[in-house]
Amino acid sequence: MLAQVQHVCACARFNPIWEFNYNVEGRQAVMVFTSVAGHLMEVDFPDQFRKWHSCGDVELYSCPVDKRVPQDRLDLKKQLEQLARQCAMLVLWLDCDREGENISFEVLTVCRAVNQRLAVRRARFSALIPRELQRAMATLGQPNAAESAAVDARQEIDLRIGASFTRFQTKQLRDRFDLSGISVLRERMARDGRNPVLSYGPCQFPTLGIIVQRAWEVQNHVREPFWSLHLAYREPAPGTGSCTFEWARGRLFDQAAAEMYHEVCQEAEVAVVVAVRGSTRTRAAPSPLSTLEMQKRATSKLRLSGERIMKLAEELYQAGFISYPRTETDVFDPGMDLRGIVAEHANDPRWGAHAQRILSGELWRQPRPGGHDDKAHPPIHPTRHTTGENDWGPDKRALYEFVVRHFLACCSRDAVGSETQVEVDLGGERFRTTGLMVVERNWLDVYPYSGWGGNDNLPRLQAGESFVPSELRLRSGFTEPPPRLSERDLIARMEAHGIGTDATVAEHIAKQLERGYAEKDAAALTFWPTPLGEALISGYCRMGLDDLWKPDLRAKIEASIKDVAAGRLTKEQVLAEAIQFFRADFVTAQQRASVLASEMARFLPAAGAAGGGGGGGGGGGGGPGHGPGGGGGGNHGAGGGGGPPPSGPSLGTCQSCGAAALRLDRAGDGRFHAACSNTGTCGFRLALPRAVTAASVSSRSCDRCALHDAACGPVLQAELRFRMSAVPPGLLQLDKGDVACPACGSHTSRLTRHINLHHGPVPLVDERTGVFALAIIRRPGDGKFLLERYHEGYWVPGGGVDHGESLRQGVIREAYEEAGAHIRVTGILTIESHHRGAWRRIIFLAEPLEEQAAAAARAGAAAGEGAAAAAELEAAATAGVPSSAAGTVGVVPPVSVPRYRCKTVPDVESAGACWVTPEELPHLPLRCASEPMTWIPWVAGGGEVMPLNPASPRLLQVFPDYPL
Template identity: 40%
Template sequence: MVTKVLCVAEKSSVAKAVAGHLSGGRFTTRNTSNKYIRNYDFDYRFSQWDHCQVTMTAVQGHTEEIDFIDRYRKWSDCDPADLFDAQITKNIDKSKQSIADNIQKEAKKARVLFIWTDCDREGEYIGTEVRAFARRGNASIEVKRAQFSNIERTHVIRAANNPKDLDERQAMAVAARMELDLRIGAALTRFQSLKLQGRYGLAPDALISYGSCQFPTLGFVVDRYMRVKNFVPETFWYLKLLHTRDQNTTTFNWDRSRLFDRMAVVLLFESCMAGGTALVKAVARKPSKKYKPLPLTTVELQKQGSRFLGMNSQRVMKAAEALYTSGFISYPRTETDQYDQNINLQALIGKQKDDTGNWGWGQYAQNLLDGEFDQPRRGKHNDKAHPPIHPVAYVTSPALPDADQRKVYEFVVRHFLACCSKDAIGETTTVNIDYGGEGFHASGLTVIERNYLDVYPWDRWESSQMLPRYQEGERFTPNEVTMQDGKTTAPGYLTEPELIALMDANGIGTDATMAEHIEKIQQREYVFSMQKNAAAGTSSRGTGRGRGRGGRTASASSRGATSSGGNNIFVPSNLGVALVEAYDLIASDMSLGKPFLRKEMEVNMKRICNGELSKEAVVHQSLEQYREVYAKVSLRLDQFRQTCARYMQSNTGQ
């Protein structure tokens, strides 16, 4: 008897692509009652189940949602604190009931359920949802999952013939996170909204939303803003020496860099001037390298996409997801920055050598195959699930549907080729001199071999000032020695790459969700994205008090710039500052605007995945911590409101 296998992917585009690879393009299509989902029927010989009749279908991400039972859904029916313990129910999203029905129906005729959801925590959880729907139609169905990192044909076939088990621990970690986000988010959203509605310019029905990842993200923006706002410049003084030889003028910088005591610098300057000639103490020439980039992770893709491509992280990830589902790049959500020894990097390079689309890297790829190849660097991170992001197929620029995909694809390919290249080679020369008892130095760089820089234009490493020949022990008379002053400058407002780096270092969100959290605090108008030149010379956040989600800026540029990337900075609204400052004041050791509570939660999620903690233990511990913060703020409600008023009742907020 022929075995019937039901395959379920996380996205309809992946379902169609996998069906095409396994069937050799010979499948039939059936419509379902959901207009976005198709069933694909074909035959395939699996190594584990032999010749099979296969139906390939899909879900659309999560099909189920959790919520409180009816008794707790109306804000007026309970105290927000009750939500920390309120009964929760799980229901199928009404718009996706047809998807669950389709899986249940098809499972009745199948012996095996083969899950093709994305291979990450979220994918494992969605896989458990699919399993539950299938077992409603066939309680004894065998369940396996495919482990894959891209949907290139050979990779898909390898995954099809090496089925794995669902990772129950990863699914439990997602279940814990979902419950905590619901309980904590709902309790604090209701608390903030109910206590501040109709005050300080907020609407009577203002929704002041809380998220346990969004608030620490907001906290980073507010912290940097306050450092800029409270910065007091200081005057410093320094010495500078110039010497001209062979028609080249060399600048020698002071070894002390700068001092904040003017009289001390005056005395040192006078001592130098009395010294007469300068003595060359040492001349050092040594080889120098500029290291090629590490293999590409999700966090680095978002940071560099914002910095180099002029795109915010949300756009970068949307384009990367589209390239992945089209089969052009590997899975774009990975923490791994080291390639497995078994991956055939030469074969991947070979796909880029016939550059018919004129990207400009065809000959470079050929050179790598002809002997210029160098093993990629190995980073310190490996999530054991997916390789670094890399191209898996060649595609011409016109074949990609939009500019964002073209930019991201070019970056991924060039980054990959750079990883497989040699480091750039140079030579640095440093001359150290003594003038009147004070040390000065000058450095110069000569680039000898550009190597990876030829394919990776975003890194710059160029020859600097050409130093004349100096000999150790020689003396010369400087052409000019000056005492100059300057002022310390405030740090800049946070850019998106800097914000992503802070989130990554402090465990706020995952590589898969950071872009969403940044987008969310902008949607809530707790933070505005502004062009750097629009923000220059001002310490204002935007003068509005808000519509309930945050202060509305008066600047059109700050509203219109949210889709840009590395050229933008983040500035908090009045409400954004007020909330963070209020929590910092009242619950400083456990402030919701700091990363500590959420970071601990994320660490505990990993401990669930490793089998060190149960879902129930993690949920209980986190709820107790947030319940304690809630209690502190409730007891000091007047102080909470007064702090918010201080920042929101003044239009300037200064």
């Protein structure tokens, strides 16, 4: 491309050598071109450390390393030395990224060793086309030593960490477990006669960790029923508009409340249009194409793997059809002739018409910058037009077309649409619908990979107009787990966490499959860990070595390597810090090797064992299913009839029937439970959370159970161990167990409150009261508000008031159960009721108790003071409430029945809690937005709060049967 006349030198014995005349820096010269295949040198340990048993594995963090030409590239080294002796200048034409810079210095080192007078220049280019190569020759510079040093640092870090942990894993595990159940390893084992090396990579394992974490999220999902109102309207005239409306409350997880709202809407019959809003919307054209964005989009749109995309992109680049495909840049330089590139495609039968509209100015727009510029290469774009070469396969044609269409799209104007929002009221409930009509498609015309638009056939409704809905239904459904991890999502997560570079992300993903750590569904293009991959991540999780599989430490190292490339840090500084971190983790891993082996045994059968694990997705070795990710709260059941009696150790007398033994046992699915041995007439059974991995009977008895019915005798508490990945952060310390009563869940751990095992006694018949109490809880110190988190979003604490409770007792209990918070009720915000009495609700204002008071109350309960401690807590929570006419409002005892069982099935299982500011509220996913969005701003803005007056006429009218 640089000269018209060129020929192959006859002396070339290895890579081809091309010669031609060219003017270099104002002098006519003979250019001699040759090449190398990737890295010329490799980093490795000296011979005395290379054999696995030649040294202690921990020595690999301090022994020297060498960078040398390996045996299989010595001939290429000799060829470079021969040419260097004959030449006066070395021009380095390697790829213009960090790896290319490092290879440049490898070539430079070999050539300078035989010719120290050799002048050195660096050519920088972005595409293999004549004008770009000629520009590079006219602007020769110097190689960048800092970028090369950054690669040297990464290579040494990866060598030391990878070699040490690969040796550790393989020595500890390879011959102890049968890996033949993993298809990709079966052929390798048949060929080699033994299990493969269990390799570790400091980028590959965080990548595997992302795959495993998503698998745990899928496995741990607890299906939760929900209900929502569906409203539809079709205009009477044929061919006119129709639409469906979304309920403003979204989904409700309480069937009784949903049925109540449905009834209210049914009785209203006529919907009133509250508002009709029209606005102009735009759909932004895409930003220029970076490497990772190309992989993310093409994996989902073209259904190609990231590895395949990069291979094809490299071939297109080498043939001169697209620019350099490994770039972080998504900003075009203002001086770049983008119109000239567009003009090359003006006659194409597929997108030429769109290119002509851009050139005419009708659609032209300077591409919107994406915010990343590596200062080395422009975004990926076409460099030469073609309708497709004869030897191109369909994948290459599709990728070239994608690059061209994306470039033309980013040079086009945004799409424009007209949006209409309609809001209606039906029985006090709000419903909304949105319609969108695309007015100007612009970039969408050339970009078939994206769509835009919605219902463009809305009924012609005006504000104040009323109509009878065509359909009003109460729909039910179940929450769904997150989808399995797609390659697009995996690349996006790796990018967000800084795992790998734009050039290596696809390689890290491919290695998961090659090593048998993950599998890819060819049809769905999603990833799932193999038992081996999940076992390794679970093992390091149990060992407390999250740095080895979570992305945080690797992201920090990648950031430091970027600092080396930018000259802000030295190679030695980054090496010292990384080696210090990983050496400490390695020593810990050696000390806890038995933990890793025991966790592997949960997923994989022992070598030589028949049957056993090896099944997909966890639970292989006889442990609880779904790997470390099990979850879910406990459930009590009553009513006899089923299955053989439990055979585990006794915890004491069943508190439900008062006669048979309560035993700690394990079900066929591996889940622990406490069950009455009298399965025929009692049938009491509590399934412990799936997060429990081990359970045994302790020597400590439960004071609370003894208080319920002393005649039954003590119930012993159980010692529980949990999968740490299933436990919310901060609730338990790693490798620590917990002690709890399986019968009532009584103990002081925050974990028990989180999984809703502690609810206190209620009658055997758990009837719905239709009485609800909510709390807007504000923290006085910083003005933040408490929200509890459900599977589907955040809401305010509260729920149904049980029989025998006062309204305040109900909301205090709910706040404790669902958010783990002890609260003091300070006022009333609203009192509401359905006009036919189907439901009644009170919303309180509250604040958290002082930590000292809450701690004292918990300590009293733990010390066995029982009801007295509970009364102290209630008194503290209700301090300042005036007396009613009937006497002082205090602790209302439960309804008297012969026996009690603990309420362990909350109306909705919470999944944690958090404090938020009013400003953060609109950005949170809310399970039901009306209460938080109404009352939190009201309280924050100083809205009126009613006093706690038990004699309030409104209170007595709505709640004549429930004391305040």
